[in-house]
Amino acid sequence: MSCVVAPASRGVQARAKSVAETLNLEFVAIADDLDSGVALVIDTDRSWLQRLQSPRLGPVYIDFSSADMLYRRKSGHNEPLGRAIGVKGEKRPKVFDATAGLGRDAFVLADLGCSVALSEQSVPLCYLLEQARELALMSANDKVVEAVSRMRVLCGDSRQQAIEGFDVIYIDPMFPERGKTAAVKKDLATVQALHGDSSGANDPKDLLVWAMAQPVERVVIKRPVKAPALGNVKPSHSITGKTVRFDVMVKPKGNGR
Ligand SMILES: C[S@@+](CC[C@H](N)C(=O)[O-])C[C@H]1O[C@@H](n2cnc3c(N)ncnc32)[C@H](O)[C@@H]1O
Known part of the structure; x- marks a missing residue:
C-alpha cells in the first residue's frame, strides 16, 4: 500500500484509527520504521503527508491561509x-x-x-x-x-x-x-x-x-x-x-x- 494512516502522537491514536477506517487505508501506530510510501499523519487540529522513503523530506500540508x-x-x-x-x-x-x-x-x-x-x-x-x-x-x-x-x-x-x-x-x-x-x-x-x-x-x-x-x-x-x-x-x-x-x-x- 502506498499510503498508511498514522497518529502524530499517542493521544490521537483513536482519531487516526477512525480516519484510516473511513478512508479504507491501513492504520499504523508508528510510521517511523517504514521505508516506502507515504503516511497521512493525523494530529488534533490538522493533518499532513510524510514521505517515508528516502530521502524523507519534510511534511506536506495543504493550507489555503498559508x-x-x-x-x-x-x-x-x-x-x-x-x-x-x-x-x-x-x-x-x-x-x-x-x-x-x-x-x-x-x-x-x-x-x-x-x-x-x-x-x-x-x-x-x-x-x-x-x-x-x-x-x-x-x-x-x-x-x-x-x-x-x-x-x-x-x-x-x-x-x-x-x-x-x-x-x-x-x-x-x-x-x-x-x-x-x-x-x-x-x-x-x-x-x-x-x-x-x-x-x-x-x-x-x-x-x-x-x-x-x-x-x-x-x-x-x-x-x-x-x-x-x-x-x-x-x-x-x-x-x-x-x-x-x-x-x-x-x-x-x-x-x-
Ligand atoms: C501535479 S498534481 C496537480 C497539482 C495541482 N495542480 C496543484 O496546484 O496542487 C497531479 C494530481 O492529479 C491527480 N490525478 C491524475 N490523474 C487523475 C484522474 N484521472 N482523476 C483525478 N485525479 C487525477 C494525481 O493524483 C495528482 O494528485
Whole structure:
C-alpha cells in the first residue's frame, strides 16, 4: 500500500484509527520504521503527508491561509493561469480541475473569482483538501473565506465525474520537477510517492482525450515551458509564464456543447 494512516502522537491514536477506517487505508501506530510510501499523519487540529522513503523530506500540508498561498495571491503570478482559463473583465469561468493535487492552482482560480470543482483521485489528498477547505472557511482573512467558498472537492477518477455546468477543464499532469523551487519539488515528490511507481496511475494523454470529449468551452493543460504539447495535440494558443506554459484548446462551438 502506498499510503498508511498514522497518529502524530499517542493521544490521537483513536482519531487516526477512525480516519484510516473511513478512508479504507491501513492504520499504523508508528510510521517511523517504514521505508516506502507515504503516511497521512493525523494530529488534533490538522493533518499532513510524510514521505517515508528516502530521502524523507519534510511534511506536506495543504493550507489555503498559508504565507505561500498569500504570496501567490499577491504576486501576480496568477495572471497567466487566469488568462489561460479565460478570466477577463467580468467573466469568471466555472472550472473543473481534473487534477486537483494540493489544490494550489484551484485556490488561485477561486481567488480570481472562478467557482472550482477540485477533482482528485487520491483518497488521502481528498481528505487533506476537504480538511483545508473547512479550516480556511474559518480564516480571519475574508478574501480566503470568499475564495474557498467557491471551491468544492470531488473524490475519484475525474473521468468518472459528471461534467455539467462547467466552462473549462483544467489539467496539471505530473511532470519532471526540473526548474522548480526546493519546496515545490518536495511537495510534488511526496504526491508522486503516493502513487508508488505508477506516477499518477494513468496516462495524462488519456485525460486530455477524455477532456476534449466533454461539454466545455475549453481545455487548459499546464506544461513545462519547453515541453512538447501533450499528446502532440496542437493547442489553439499558449500562455507562457516564468516557469510553466498553459496550452489552451478552445473547442469549436457546437462541439459537445
Ligand atoms: C501535479 S498534481 C496537480 C497539482 C495541482 N495542480 C496543484 O496546484 O496542487 C497531479 C494530481 O492529479 C491527480 N490525478 C491524475 N490523474 C487523475 C484522474 N484521472 N482523476 C483525478 N485525479 C487525477 C494525481 O493524483 C495528482 O494528485
